[in-house]
Amino acid sequence: MKSLPSHSPKSESWEKILQQQDFESQLNKASDDLPLFEPKTNAWEAITAQLETEKPIIPIWQKLAAAMVLALAIACAWLLLGQKHTTTLDTDLVTEIKNVSIPLEVEKPIIEKKGGTVDTAPHAPPAKDPTPVQINLGIAEVDAPSIALPDIEIPRQDFGKISNPNQVTASTQIKSRHEVDISWGLDRSKLKFKTNFGKPSPDLEAVPKSHTASSKTIQIRFKN
Amino acid sequence: MNQIQLDSELIERVIAQDRKAQFQLFEQTKRMVYSLAFRMLDDEDLAHDVLQDTYVQVFQQIRNLKHPEALLSWMRTIAARNAIRKGKKQFQFEKLDQVAEVGEDQFEAWFDGELLDQAIRSLPAGARAVFMLVAVEGHPHQEAAKLLGVSESTSKSQLSYAKKLLKTRIKTLLQA
Numbered sequence: 477m478k479s480l481p482s483h484s485p486k487s488e489s490w491e492k493i494l495q496q497q498d499f500e501s502q503l504n505k506a507s508d509d510l511p512l513f514e515p516k517t518n519a520w521e522a523i524t525a526q527l528e529t530e531k532p533i534i535p536i537w538q539k540l541a542a543a544m545v546l547a548l549a550i551a552c553a554w555l556l557l558g559q560k561h562t563t564t565l566d567t568d569l570v571t572e573i574k575n576v577s578i579p580l581e582v583e584k585p586i587i588e589k590k591g592g593t594v595d596t597a598p599h600a601p602p603a604k605d606p607t608p609v610q611i612n613l614g615i616a617e618v619d620a621p622s623i624a625l626p627d628i629e630i631p632r633q634d635f636g637k638i639s640n641p642n643q644v645t646a647s648t649q650i651k652s653r654h655e656v657d658i659s660w661g662l663d664r665s666k667l668k669f670k671t672n673f674g675k676p677s678p679d680l681e682a683v684p685k686s687h688t689a690s691s692k693t694i695q696i697r698f699k700n
Numbered sequence: 701m702n703q704i705q706l707d708s709e710l711i712e713r714v715i716a717q718d719r720k721a722q723f724q725l726f727e728q729t730k731r732m733v734y735s736l737a738f739r740m741l742d743d744e745d746l747a748h749d750v751l752q753d754t755y756v757q758v759f760q761q762i763r764n765l766k767h768p769e770a771l772l773s774w775m776r777t778i779a780a781r782n783a784i785r786k787g788k789k790q791f792q793f794e795k796l797d798q799v800a801e802v803g804e805d806q807f808e809a810w811f812d813g814e815l816l817d818q819a820i821r822s823l824p825a826g827a828r829a830v831f832m833l834v835a836v837e838g839h840p841h842q843e844a845a846k847l848l849g850v851s852e853s854t855s856k857s858q859l860s861y862a863k864k865l866l867k868t869r870i871k872t873l874l875q876a
Contacts, residue, residue, distance in 0.1 A: 497807075497808060497809075497810065498807070499807040499863070499867060502810070502811055503816070503835065503863070503866075506811060506812055506813045506815075506816040507813075507816070507835060507836045508813075509812060509813030510735070510739070510813045510816065510817050510820075510836070511735070511813060511814055511817050512731035512732065512734075512735045513731065513734055513735045513738050513747075514730075514731060514734070515730050515731075515734040515747075515748060515751050516748060519730065519734075519748060519751055519752065520723060520726055522748075522752050523726065523751075523752050523755045523756060524719075526752060526756050527756055527759060527760075530756060530760070
Protein backbone atom coordinates (compact mmCIF):
# COMPACT_ATOMS: atom_id res chain seq x y z
CA MET A 477 0.00 0.00 0.00
CA LYS A 478 1.29 3.33 -0.96
CA SER A 479 1.69 5.96 1.66
CA LEU A 480 -0.63 8.66 0.51
CA PRO A 481 -0.74 11.99 2.29
CA SER A 482 -3.43 12.35 4.94
CA HIS A 483 -5.84 15.22 5.16
CA SER A 484 -7.31 16.53 8.35
CA PRO A 485 -11.10 17.14 8.50
CA LYS A 486 -12.67 20.35 9.49
CA SER A 487 -12.55 21.23 13.12
CA GLU A 488 -16.36 21.24 13.48
CA SER A 489 -16.74 17.70 12.12
CA TRP A 490 -17.04 16.16 15.55
CA GLU A 491 -19.68 18.60 16.57
CA LYS A 492 -21.66 17.71 13.49
CA ILE A 493 -21.41 14.03 14.35
CA LEU A 494 -22.58 14.74 17.86
CA GLN A 495 -25.49 16.72 16.45
CA GLN A 496 -26.54 13.68 14.47
CA GLN A 497 -26.46 11.69 17.67
CA ASP A 498 -29.20 13.89 19.00
CA PHE A 499 -32.25 11.83 19.89
CA GLU A 500 -34.74 13.87 17.88
CA SER A 501 -32.69 13.77 14.70
CA GLN A 502 -32.12 10.01 15.07
CA LEU A 503 -35.82 9.56 15.75
CA ASN A 504 -36.80 11.38 12.56
CA LYS A 505 -34.38 9.34 10.53
CA ALA A 506 -35.25 5.98 12.12
CA SER A 507 -38.99 6.63 11.79
CA ASP A 508 -38.54 6.54 8.04
CA ASP A 509 -36.63 3.28 8.27
CA LEU A 510 -38.96 1.29 10.42
CA PRO A 511 -39.13 -2.34 9.39
CA LEU A 512 -42.08 -3.64 7.44
CA PHE A 513 -43.98 -6.72 8.46
CA GLU A 514 -45.58 -9.21 6.15
CA PRO A 515 -49.20 -10.17 6.70
CA LYS A 516 -50.46 -13.72 6.40
CA THR A 517 -50.66 -15.26 2.95
CA ASN A 518 -54.43 -15.78 3.10
CA ALA A 519 -55.12 -12.12 3.81
CA TRP A 520 -56.19 -11.43 0.22
CA GLU A 521 -58.67 -14.33 0.21
CA ALA A 522 -60.27 -12.97 3.34
CA ILE A 523 -60.55 -9.52 1.78
CA THR A 524 -62.12 -10.78 -1.45
CA ALA A 525 -64.55 -12.94 0.51
CA GLN A 526 -65.61 -9.91 2.53
CA LEU A 527 -65.91 -7.81 -0.63
CA GLU A 528 -68.19 -10.42 -2.18
CA THR A 529 -70.48 -10.53 0.82
CA GLU A 530 -70.59 -6.84 1.63
CA LYS A 531 -72.50 -4.50 -0.56
CA PRO A 532 -70.82 -1.24 -1.46
CA ILE A 533 -71.55 1.42 1.09
CA ILE A 534 -73.84 4.05 -0.34
CA PRO A 535 -73.31 7.40 1.31
CA ILE A 536 -76.22 8.70 3.39
CA TRP A 537 -76.64 11.79 1.22
CA GLN A 538 -77.16 9.61 -1.83
CA LYS A 539 -79.83 7.66 0.00
CA LEU A 540 -81.51 10.87 1.09
CA ALA A 541 -81.38 12.29 -2.42
CA ALA A 542 -82.92 9.14 -3.85
CA ALA A 543 -85.65 9.21 -1.23
CA MET A 544 -86.41 12.85 -1.97
CA VAL A 545 -86.61 12.24 -5.71
CA LEU A 546 -88.98 9.33 -5.11
CA ALA A 547 -91.15 11.40 -2.80
CA LEU A 548 -91.25 14.23 -5.33
CA ALA A 549 -92.28 11.85 -8.11
CA ILE A 550 -95.08 10.41 -5.97
CA ALA A 551 -96.27 13.90 -5.05
CA CYS A 552 -96.31 15.01 -8.69
CA ALA A 553 -98.21 11.90 -9.74
CA TRP A 554 -100.71 12.39 -6.95
CA LEU A 555 -101.26 16.02 -7.90
CA LEU A 556 -101.76 15.17 -11.57
CA LEU A 557 -104.27 12.44 -10.72
CA GLY A 558 -106.06 14.81 -8.38
CA GLN A 559 -106.41 17.39 -11.12
CA LYS A 560 -107.90 14.81 -13.46
CA HIS A 561 -110.48 13.92 -10.83
CA THR A 562 -111.56 17.51 -10.40
CA THR A 563 -112.11 18.05 -14.14
CA THR A 564 -114.50 15.07 -14.47
CA LEU A 565 -118.02 16.35 -13.86
CA ASP A 566 -120.49 14.61 -11.68
CA THR A 567 -123.78 14.83 -13.53
CA ASP A 568 -125.78 14.73 -10.31
CA LEU A 569 -124.14 17.85 -9.08
CA VAL A 570 -124.26 19.88 -12.23
CA THR A 571 -126.89 22.38 -13.14
CA GLU A 572 -126.73 23.04 -16.78
CA ILE A 573 -128.16 26.23 -18.10
CA LYS A 574 -128.95 25.91 -21.73
CA ASN A 575 -130.03 28.59 -24.04
CA VAL A 576 -133.41 27.29 -25.20
CA SER A 577 -134.24 28.33 -28.64
CA ILE A 578 -137.86 29.24 -29.03
CA PRO A 579 -139.24 27.96 -32.35
CA LEU A 580 -141.16 31.15 -32.98
CA GLU A 581 -140.01 33.55 -35.48
CA VAL A 582 -140.69 37.09 -34.49
CA GLU A 583 -141.18 39.22 -37.41
CA LYS A 584 -138.94 42.10 -37.59
CA PRO A 585 -140.75 45.38 -37.59
CA ILE A 586 -140.89 46.81 -41.03
CA ILE A 587 -138.44 49.57 -41.28
CA GLU A 588 -138.44 51.70 -44.23
CA LYS A 589 -135.05 52.45 -45.41
CA LYS A 590 -134.04 55.61 -47.03
CA GLY A 591 -133.86 54.01 -50.42
CA GLY A 592 -137.49 52.94 -50.24
CA THR A 593 -136.79 49.29 -49.74
CA VAL A 594 -138.49 47.53 -46.93
CA ASP A 595 -136.56 45.16 -44.72
CA THR A 596 -138.89 42.34 -43.86
CA ALA A 597 -136.34 39.76 -42.93
CA PRO A 598 -137.37 37.87 -39.87
CA HIS A 599 -135.39 38.23 -36.74
CA ALA A 600 -132.65 35.73 -36.63
CA PRO A 601 -132.40 34.06 -33.30
CA PRO A 602 -129.51 35.30 -31.21
CA ALA A 603 -126.27 33.52 -31.73
CA LYS A 604 -126.04 30.64 -29.40
CA ASP A 605 -123.14 30.18 -27.14
CA PRO A 606 -121.74 26.88 -28.35
CA THR A 607 -120.64 25.88 -24.89
CA PRO A 608 -123.41 25.62 -22.35
CA VAL A 609 -122.76 27.36 -19.09
CA GLN A 610 -122.21 24.80 -16.46
CA ILE A 611 -122.33 25.51 -12.81
CA ASN A 612 -120.81 22.95 -10.62
CA LEU A 613 -122.76 22.83 -7.46
CA GLY A 614 -120.92 20.79 -4.99
CA ILE A 615 -122.85 19.60 -2.03
CA ALA A 616 -120.76 19.49 0.98
CA GLU A 617 -121.87 18.28 4.30
CA VAL A 618 -121.21 20.76 6.99
CA ASP A 619 -121.52 19.87 10.60
CA ALA A 620 -123.55 22.59 12.21
CA PRO A 621 -122.29 23.47 15.65
CA SER A 622 -124.63 22.32 18.32
CA ILE A 623 -125.63 25.02 20.82
CA ALA A 624 -126.17 23.87 24.33
CA LEU A 625 -129.38 25.44 25.54
CA PRO A 626 -130.74 25.22 29.07
CA ASP A 627 -133.99 23.39 29.60
CA ILE A 628 -136.68 25.95 30.13
CA GLU A 629 -139.83 24.94 31.94
CA ILE A 630 -142.83 26.84 30.70
CA PRO A 631 -145.50 27.06 33.37
CA ARG A 632 -148.67 25.58 32.03
CA GLN A 633 -151.67 27.80 32.47
CA ASP A 634 -155.24 26.68 32.34
CA PHE A 635 -156.73 29.14 29.93
CA GLY A 636 -160.09 27.48 30.15
CA LYS A 637 -160.71 29.09 33.50
CA ILE A 638 -160.13 32.58 32.20
CA SER A 639 -163.17 34.09 30.71
CA ASN A 640 -163.85 37.41 29.20
CA PRO A 641 -166.54 39.10 31.17
CA ASN A 642 -167.65 41.08 28.12
CA GLN A 643 -167.99 38.04 25.98
CA VAL A 644 -171.59 37.20 25.30
CA THR A 645 -172.25 33.62 24.69
CA ALA A 646 -175.34 31.59 24.35
CA SER A 647 -175.07 30.46 27.90
CA THR A 648 -175.00 34.05 29.06
CA GLN A 649 -178.31 34.90 27.45
CA ILE A 650 -180.28 34.10 30.47
CA LYS A 651 -183.76 35.13 30.80
CA SER A 652 -184.30 38.22 32.88
CA ARG A 653 -186.21 37.95 36.05
CA HIS A 654 -187.88 41.31 35.52
CA GLU A 655 -191.36 41.36 34.31
CA VAL A 656 -192.95 44.48 32.95
CA ASP A 657 -196.61 44.75 32.37
CA ILE A 658 -197.62 47.48 30.02
CA SER A 659 -201.20 48.32 29.37
CA TRP A 660 -202.91 51.06 27.39
CA GLY A 661 -206.09 52.77 28.46
CA LEU A 662 -205.78 51.79 31.97
CA ASP A 663 -205.50 53.98 34.93
CA ARG A 664 -202.03 54.87 35.65
CA SER A 665 -202.59 54.62 39.27
CA LYS A 666 -203.75 51.08 38.82
CA LEU A 667 -200.86 50.22 36.73
CA LYS A 668 -198.69 47.82 38.53
CA PHE A 669 -195.34 46.53 37.76
CA LYS A 670 -194.52 43.16 39.08
CA THR A 671 -190.92 42.46 39.44
CA ASN A 672 -188.96 39.82 41.16
CA PHE A 673 -186.34 42.31 42.00
CA GLY A 674 -184.71 41.57 45.27
CA LYS A 675 -186.13 38.15 45.40
CA PRO A 676 -183.56 35.52 46.08
CA SER A 677 -183.52 33.10 43.30
CA PRO A 678 -181.71 29.78 43.42
CA ASP A 679 -180.88 30.05 39.78
CA LEU A 680 -179.14 33.34 40.21
CA GLU A 681 -176.91 31.96 42.88
CA ALA A 682 -175.44 29.41 40.50
CA VAL A 683 -174.78 31.97 37.82
CA PRO A 684 -171.69 34.12 38.21
CA LYS A 685 -172.27 37.74 38.92
CA SER A 686 -170.46 38.81 35.86
CA HIS A 687 -172.97 36.97 33.76
CA THR A 688 -175.94 38.59 35.42
CA ALA A 689 -174.44 41.99 35.05
CA SER A 690 -173.94 41.51 31.39
CA SER A 691 -177.49 40.43 30.70
CA LYS A 692 -179.03 43.17 28.70
CA THR A 693 -182.07 41.49 27.25
CA ILE A 694 -185.41 42.51 28.65
CA GLN A 695 -188.50 40.52 28.05
CA ILE A 696 -191.66 42.49 27.79
CA ARG A 697 -194.90 40.72 28.26
CA PHE A 698 -198.00 42.39 27.13
CA LYS A 699 -201.07 41.66 29.10
CA ASN A 700 -204.32 42.54 27.53
CA MET B 701 -38.63 5.27 3.94
CA ASN B 702 -40.18 2.55 2.02
CA GLN B 703 -41.33 4.67 -0.84
CA ILE B 704 -44.14 3.21 -2.87
CA GLN B 705 -44.79 4.49 -6.34
CA LEU B 706 -48.28 3.89 -7.62
CA ASP B 707 -49.13 4.06 -11.28
CA SER B 708 -51.99 6.42 -12.04
CA GLU B 709 -53.40 3.87 -14.49
CA LEU B 710 -53.46 1.31 -11.71
CA ILE B 711 -55.41 3.73 -9.49
CA GLU B 712 -57.92 4.31 -12.28
CA ARG B 713 -58.41 0.58 -12.67
CA VAL B 714 -58.87 0.20 -8.94
CA ILE B 715 -61.48 2.95 -9.02
CA ALA B 716 -63.18 1.01 -11.83
CA GLN B 717 -63.35 -1.97 -9.42
CA ASP B 718 -60.95 -4.09 -11.46
CA ARG B 719 -60.20 -7.06 -9.21
CA LYS B 720 -56.71 -7.66 -10.71
CA ALA B 721 -55.79 -4.04 -10.13
CA GLN B 722 -57.10 -4.29 -6.60
CA PHE B 723 -54.87 -7.29 -5.98
CA GLN B 724 -51.93 -5.42 -7.47
CA LEU B 725 -52.53 -2.48 -5.15
CA PHE B 726 -52.86 -4.86 -2.22
CA GLU B 727 -49.54 -6.50 -3.04
CA GLN B 728 -47.77 -3.17 -3.25
CA THR B 729 -49.21 -1.70 -0.07
CA LYS B 730 -50.04 -4.59 2.27
CA ARG B 731 -46.78 -4.32 4.25
CA MET B 732 -47.27 -0.63 4.79
CA VAL B 733 -50.82 -1.09 6.11
CA TYR B 734 -50.11 -4.19 8.15
CA SER B 735 -46.95 -2.76 9.73
CA LEU B 736 -48.78 0.39 10.78
CA ALA B 737 -51.57 -1.62 12.36
CA PHE B 738 -49.22 -4.10 13.99
CA ARG B 739 -46.99 -1.36 15.42
CA MET B 740 -49.96 0.51 16.87
CA LEU B 741 -51.66 -2.52 18.36
CA ASP B 742 -48.74 -4.90 18.99
CA ASP B 743 -51.13 -7.74 18.20
CA GLU B 744 -50.99 -9.88 15.04
CA ASP B 745 -54.64 -10.96 14.99
CA LEU B 746 -55.96 -7.46 15.56
CA ALA B 747 -53.53 -6.16 12.95
CA HIS B 748 -54.90 -8.65 10.41
CA ASP B 749 -58.44 -7.57 11.20
CA VAL B 750 -57.40 -3.98 10.62
CA LEU B 751 -55.72 -4.95 7.34
CA GLN B 752 -58.86 -6.66 6.08
CA ASP B 753 -61.21 -3.85 7.14
CA THR B 754 -58.92 -1.24 5.65
CA TYR B 755 -58.77 -2.79 2.19
CA VAL B 756 -62.50 -3.48 2.08
CA GLN B 757 -63.11 0.13 3.01
CA VAL B 758 -60.59 1.38 0.47
CA PHE B 759 -62.07 -0.60 -2.42
CA GLN B 760 -65.62 0.38 -1.53
CA GLN B 761 -64.97 4.08 -1.05
CA ILE B 762 -62.20 4.76 -3.54
CA ARG B 763 -64.64 6.22 -6.07
CA ASN B 764 -65.32 9.02 -3.57
CA LEU B 765 -61.62 9.90 -3.34
CA LYS B 766 -61.23 13.41 -4.68
CA HIS B 767 -57.44 13.32 -5.10
CA PRO B 768 -56.25 9.90 -6.34
CA GLU B 769 -52.65 11.00 -5.95
CA ALA B 770 -53.23 11.08 -2.19
CA LEU B 771 -54.30 7.43 -2.18
CA LEU B 772 -51.44 6.19 0.01
CA SER B 773 -51.87 8.77 2.76
CA TRP B 774 -55.63 8.16 2.61
CA MET B 775 -55.04 4.45 3.09
CA ARG B 776 -52.72 5.10 6.03
CA THR B 777 -55.34 7.31 7.69
CA ILE B 778 -58.00 4.65 7.24
CA ALA B 779 -55.67 2.02 8.68
CA ALA B 780 -54.82 4.23 11.68
CA ARG B 781 -58.48 4.94 12.32
CA ASN B 782 -59.36 1.25 12.13
CA ALA B 783 -56.47 0.40 14.46
CA ILE B 784 -57.73 2.95 16.99
CA ARG B 785 -61.21 1.49 16.71
CA LYS B 786 -59.90 -2.05 17.24
CA GLY B 787 -57.61 -1.11 20.10
CA LYS B 788 -59.98 1.33 21.79
CA LYS B 789 -60.10 -0.75 24.94
CA GLN B 790 -56.34 -0.99 25.32
CA PHE B 791 -55.67 2.69 24.62
CA GLN B 792 -55.69 3.95 28.18
CA PHE B 793 -53.82 7.14 28.90
CA GLU B 794 -51.90 7.15 32.14
CA LYS B 795 -52.06 10.27 34.26
CA LEU B 796 -48.55 11.59 33.99
CA ASP B 797 -48.51 13.24 37.42
CA GLN B 798 -48.91 9.77 38.88
CA VAL B 799 -46.08 8.31 36.78
CA ALA B 800 -42.55 8.38 38.18
CA GLU B 801 -40.10 10.65 36.38
CA VAL B 802 -38.36 8.58 33.76
CA GLY B 803 -34.96 8.94 32.16
CA GLU B 804 -32.73 11.89 31.68
CA ASP B 805 -32.58 14.36 28.85
CA GLN B 806 -29.06 13.34 27.82
CA PHE B 807 -28.95 10.70 25.13
CA GLU B 808 -25.66 9.41 23.81
CA ALA B 809 -26.39 6.36 21.73
CA TRP B 810 -26.94 5.31 18.19
CA PHE B 811 -30.06 3.48 17.08
CA ASP B 812 -31.70 2.49 13.82
CA GLY B 813 -35.20 1.65 12.67
CA GLU B 814 -35.10 -1.94 13.93
CA LEU B 815 -34.19 -0.85 17.45
CA LEU B 816 -36.73 1.95 17.40
CA ASP B 817 -39.45 -0.49 16.32
CA GLN B 818 -38.74 -2.74 19.30
CA ALA B 819 -38.76 0.24 21.61
CA ILE B 820 -42.04 1.53 20.18
CA ARG B 821 -43.78 -1.78 20.68
CA SER B 822 -42.71 -1.84 24.30
CA LEU B 823 -44.43 1.51 25.02
CA PRO B 824 -47.74 1.74 26.91
CA ALA B 825 -50.66 1.55 24.48
CA GLY B 826 -51.83 5.16 24.85
CA ALA B 827 -48.37 6.68 24.53
CA ARG B 828 -47.61 4.32 21.64
CA ALA B 829 -50.71 5.39 19.75
CA VAL B 830 -49.90 9.08 20.16
CA PHE B 831 -46.27 8.51 19.16
CA MET B 832 -47.29 6.58 16.06
CA LEU B 833 -49.85 9.15 14.95
CA VAL B 834 -47.76 12.26 15.59
CA ALA B 835 -44.08 11.24 15.29
CA VAL B 836 -44.36 8.50 12.66
CA GLU B 837 -47.49 9.28 10.65
CA GLY B 838 -47.04 13.03 10.87
CA HIS B 839 -50.52 14.01 12.07
CA PRO B 840 -50.73 17.29 13.97
CA HIS B 841 -51.65 17.05 17.65
CA GLN B 842 -55.11 18.42 17.02
CA GLU B 843 -55.90 15.68 14.50
CA ALA B 844 -54.34 12.92 16.58
CA ALA B 845 -56.27 14.04 19.63
CA LYS B 846 -59.49 14.01 17.61
CA LEU B 847 -58.79 10.51 16.30
CA LEU B 848 -58.04 9.21 19.78
CA GLY B 849 -60.82 11.11 21.48
CA VAL B 850 -58.56 12.96 23.88
CA SER B 851 -57.61 16.58 24.38
CA GLU B 852 -54.78 18.21 22.49
CA SER B 853 -52.82 18.76 25.71
CA THR B 854 -53.13 15.05 26.52
CA SER B 855 -51.74 14.25 23.10
CA LYS B 856 -48.75 16.55 23.66
CA SER B 857 -47.99 15.28 27.13
CA GLN B 858 -48.32 11.65 26.00
CA LEU B 859 -45.87 12.26 23.14
CA SER B 860 -43.34 13.78 25.52
CA TYR B 861 -43.80 10.82 27.86
CA ALA B 862 -43.36 8.37 24.97
CA LYS B 863 -40.09 9.98 23.92
CA LYS B 864 -38.65 9.83 27.41
CA LEU B 865 -39.62 6.20 27.65
CA LEU B 866 -38.09 5.48 24.26
CA LYS B 867 -34.74 6.86 25.37
CA THR B 868 -34.58 4.55 28.34
CA ARG B 869 -35.90 1.57 26.36
CA ILE B 870 -33.36 2.09 23.58
CA LYS B 871 -30.53 2.35 26.09
CA THR B 872 -31.74 -0.84 27.75
CA LEU B 873 -31.93 -2.59 24.40
CA LEU B 874 -28.43 -1.42 23.48
CA GLN B 875 -27.05 -2.68 26.76
CA ALA B 876 -28.71 -6.06 26.38
